[in-house]
Amino acid sequence: MKPSSCNLCGGRDQHLMARLHGRDLLRCGGCGMRWYDPTPTKAELKSLYAAQEYVAAEYFSLEDDLQTNHYQHMLQAAETASRRFPGGSVLEIGPGVGHFLEFCSTRGLRVEAIEFSQPLAQAIREKFGCAVLEEPIEECGLPDGSFQVVAAFDLLEHVRDPMALLREIWRVLAPDGLLFLSTVSTDNVLDRVGMLLHRAGVSGPLAKLHPPYHLYYFNKLAIKRYIEQSGFAIEALVQENYDSRKATSSLPARLFLDGVYSLHNMSGDKTNFYVTCRKQAPS
Numbered sequence: 001m002k003p004s005s006c007n008l009c010g011g012r013d014q015h016l017m018a019r020l021h022g023r024d025l026l027r028c029g030g031c032g033m034r035w036y037d038p039t040p041t042k043a044e045l046k047s048l049y050a051a052q053e054y055v056a057a058e059y060f061s062l063e064d065d066l067q068t069n070h071y072q073h074m075l076q077a078a079e080t081a082s083r084r085f086p087g088g089s090v091l092e093i094g095p096g097v098g099h100f101l102e103f104c105s106t107r108g109l110r111v112e113a114i115e116f117s118q119p120l121a122q123a124i125r126e127k128f129g130c131a132v133l134e135e136p137i138e139e140c141g142l143p144d145g146s147f148q149v150v151a152a153f154d155l156l157e158h159v160r161d162p163m164a165l166l167r168e169i170w171r172v173l174a175p176d177g178l179l180f181l182s183t184v185s186t187d188n189v190l191d192r193v194g195m196l197l198h199r200a201g202v203s204g205p206l207a208k209l210h211p212p213y214h215l216y217y218f219n220k221l222a223i224k225r226y227i228e229q230s231g232f233a234i235e236a237l238v239q240e241n242y243d244s245r246k247a248t249s250s251l252p253a254r255l256f257l258d259g260v261y262s263l264h265n266m267s268g269d270k271t272n273f274y275v276t277c278r279k280q281a282p283s
Contacts, residue, residue: 007163008033008222008229018198021212031225034186034217036210039160042136048213049117068243070182071099073274074153077180078103080276081149084178085109088148091172093137093165094155098124109149114140116158136160138168145174156183156226157214166230170279179232179277185239186217187269190260223273232277239270 005012006028013029023036040048048054081090081104090104093114101111105128113132115121121132133140136159150169159165169179185191194206210217218226220239227234241264244257264270 004035004037004039006031006033007035007161007216008225017195018203018206018210020203020207020210023212025210031222032186032219033222034210036212036215039215042160045116045160045213046118050119054213055117055119068246069240070153070243070246070272073180073182073240074100074151075103077151077276078107078109081178081180082107082109085148089146090149090151091142091147092151092153093169094152094158095124096120096154098127100151100153101128101130104149112147136165137172138164142172144171145177146172147177148174149178149180152179152181154182156181156218157216160215162216162226163230166226166232170231173279175279175281177279178235179279180275181277182272182274183218183223184214185219185223185269185271185273187219187239188271189263189267189269190257190271193260218273220273223275227275227277231280231282233280234275235278236274236276238274239268240272240274241265242271 006014009028009031011028011030014026015029017025017027017034019025023038025034026037027034078100081088087108087110089110089112091112091114092100095101095113095115101113101124105111111128111130113124113130114137115124115132115134116136118134121134124130125132150173152169156162156165173179191209194209198206224234224237241261244254244261247257248254
């Protein structure tokens with residue numbers, strides 16, 4: 001079989017890390033990106049995100065605790081957006097249950113959304129009364145420069161073509177517009193523990209870290225290259241541990257995560273990236 005090329009660097013030097021969820025987890029020998037091969041089709045993803053198993057996932061039921069660091073980042077992003085662009089237009093891609101949209105709308109910003117999951121999209125419409133599209137942004141035909149702010153929290157790892165998504169976001173942003181994004185990081189102890197256990201024949205933790213709806217996985221160098229190659233300047237990039245209260249409702253699992261996170265705190269290499277980017281004019 002002809003190997004798939006890396007979405008970031010185009011390289012074909014790739015290594016099989018594991019076979020999980022019926023797909024090969026590959027790593028690029030050039031830039032370190034990871035991805036699942038073959039990539040699910042658009043129809044397969046539509047079916048996955050419409051399924052009750054996804055909509056009722058623990059991930060969403062644990063989202064009500066707004067004191068997690070994830071939601072503090074959302075709150076800070078909404079405050080930055082309202083300060084830079086009072087009354088401006090905001091597009092969130094993948095809003096989930098809509099916390100960031102709520103933070104923005106209560107600060108006088110005009111909100112719209114793109115949500116690939118039909119049940120979640122309908123819930124957002126009913127909650128906010130705003131326009132919600134259900135196709136990938138590359139297929140939505142949005143006008144150039146139509147938003148001052150785009151948010152993509154926990155999204156980049158879910159899409160079939162991260163580079164195409166970022167370049168389309170650049171196109172629909174107004175000059176000097178802001179992109180707020182977060183995504184998973186592979187630069188941490190938790191990831192290395194998962195790989196070690198997999199090599200020892202225990203694949204459950206690695207499968208949990210690489211769920212079937214996460215298609216790509218990023219290291220720090222890769223996320224910087226994605227952002228810069230798609231035309232953005234990085235204003236801030238930080239790594240945070242994914243709050244154990246949001247990761248699981250299991251107390252033993254939370255205690256384990258918190259123990260690993262203490263090692264992360266010493267090394268500075270944590271589980272998630274939070275990035276603030278500004279649209280640059282083409283050079």
